[in-house]
Amino acid sequence: MTENLIPIVSILAAALAVSFGAIGPALAEGRAVAAAMDAIARQPEAAGTLSRTLFVGLAMIETMAIYTLVIALLVLFANPFV
Amino acid sequence: MDSPLSLDTLFHIGPVPITAPVLVSWAIIIALGLFSILSTRHLSLLPGKTQTVLELFVSTIDAQVRDTVNRDPAPYRPLIGTIFLFVLIANCSALVPGIEPPTAHLETDAALALVVFAATIAYGVSGRGLKGYLATFAEPSWVMIPLNLVEQITRTFSLVVRLFGNVMSGVFVVGIVLSLAGLFVPIPLMALDLLTGAVQAYIFAVLATVFIGAAAGEAPGETPPSQEEKSP
Numbered sequence: 680m681t682e683n684l685i686p687i688v689s690i691l692a693a694a695l696a697v698s699f700g701a702i703g704p705a706l707a708e709g710r711a712v713a714a715a716m717d718a719i720a721r722q723p724e725a726a727g728t729l730s731r732t733l734f735v736g737l738a739m740i741e742t743m744a745i746y747t748l749v750i751a752l753l754v755l756f757a758n759p760f761v
Numbered sequence: 762m763d764s765p766l767s768l769d770t771l772f773h774i775g776p777v778p779i780t781a782p783v784l785v786s787w788a789i790i791i792a793l794g795l796f797s798i799l800s801t802r803h804l805s806l807l808p809g810k811t812q813t814v815l816e817l818f819v820s821t822i823d824a825q826v827r828d829t830v831n832r833d834p835a836p837y838r839p840l841i842g843t844i845f846l847f848v849l850i851a852n853c854s855a856l857v858p859g860i861e862p863p864t865a866h867l868e869t870d871a872a873l874a875l876v877v878f879a880a881t882i883a884y885g886v887s888g889r890g891l892k893g894y895l896a897t898f899a900e901p902s903w904v905m906i907p908l909n910l911v912e913q914i915t916r917t918f919s920l921v922v923r924l925f926g927n928v929m930s931g932v933f934v935v936g937i938v939l940s941l942a943g944l945f946v947p948i949p950l951m952a953l954d955l956l957t958g959a960v961q962a963y964i965f966a967v968l969a970t971v972f973i974g975a976a977a978g979e980a981p982g983e984t985p986p987s988q989e990e991k992s993p
Contacts, residue, residue, distance in 0.1 A: 731828070731967065738964040742919050745926030756764035 689758050693751035700747025707740045765929050768866060782863035789850050789863070829967065830974030837973060840880055844873065845966035852928055852958025855935075855951070862958070865929040867921065874920040877969045878913070885976030894976065920968060927961045928954075 715733040719726045770778040800811050808816060822842045826834035851864045863869040885894040898909045931954035938947045 728828070731825070734960065734964060735967055735971070738923060738961075738968070741927075742923050745923055745930075748926050748930060749922055752765060756766050 685758070685760055689754045689761070693754045696747045696751045696754070700750075701744050704740050704744040708737055711736055711740065765865070765933060766867065768868070780866075781861065782866045782869050785854060785860055785863045786851070786869060789847060789854065793846060793850065825967070826970055829970045830977070832974075836884075837970065840876075840973075841966050841970050844877070844969055845962055848873065848924070848962035848965050849959060852962055853955060855932060855954060855958075861932060862928055864924055865932045867925050870921045870924045873924070873965070874917045877920060877972060878917045880969070881913075881972045881976045884973045885978075888977030893978070897976070897978070916968075916972065920965065924961055924965055927957055931957055 711733065715729055718729055768780045768782070770780055771784065772779055800815060804812060819838070819842070822845065823834045823838060826837050826841055830837065848864060851862050851869070853862075854860050855862045855865075864873075882894075885897070888894075889897065898906050900909075931950070935947045935950050935954065938950060
């Protein structure tokens with residue numbers, strides 16, 4: 680049992696990391712897109728600038744979720760304790 | 762299941778191990794280079810079909826760079842355009858059966874981000890001078906020097922991880938779905954991958970432009986040309 684404990688804990692930790700790590704960026708991206716839609720609806724001629732800034736901002740926010748994904752992969756595939 | 766972090770060596774050239782992403786990168790470089798040479802060999806003032814499309818492409822990149830750095834895009838066009846094209850083609854290369862995009866491995870992305878990192882320093886030094894570039898680390902005050910130094914490293918690292926994570930997760934999901942379901946089920950996911958790949962190539966290029974533009978600083982003694990044209 681004890682020799683199986685580390686893989687079990689690793690898989691649980693990876694699942695927890697991705698699930699909780701995705702909540703924050705998901706909420707933040709939703710707010711950012713909503714604000715950008717609002718701004719485009721008010722001022723359609725600024726859509727080009729807005730969408731470029733939106734894409735860069737979304738990439739920045741999304742990086743946080745990607746970090747958790749990388750941590751999960753590290754735990755699963757490159758675990759130093761296995 | 763294969764780890765996305767490990768690589769298999771295909772063959773050796775001398776002491777240097779060559780892996781599949783390196784081969785695919787070489788193929789993309791050769792294909793892009795040949796296409797560029799062949800398509801720009803007979804340029805004319807009255808453009809044909811290919812030249813029109815290429816001019817449209819270059820002018821779009823120019824417009825994006827000009828919007829981001831607020832100056833003449835000519836010094837940045839070769840680097841930014843090449844990075845954008847390479848990442849775009851690399852992300853789309855998963856469409857060829859049996860080929861995994863080279864950007865789905867950490868090493869290719871690290872190489873691209875290191876190019877951006879070196880270009881940031883080079884454009885910063887050539888734009889502001891060595892002293893002027895080093896002085897930007899002490900802005901707004903000398904207290905920020907450690908933070909600015911750390912920022913240089915973390916933003917390069919986040920460039921690597923962002924591209925790697927997005928492309929690799931796409932490849933990974935398609936692999937998992939293909940092993941669970943049949944032949945045609947992953948096709949919508951592959952279409953989504955194409956969109957993600959294009960967006961990530963755009964984001965990589967825009968972030969490189971932002972970093973380089975911020976390092977190079979304001980153009981000396983240059984006023985926006987649009988205001989001069991309006992005055993009679």
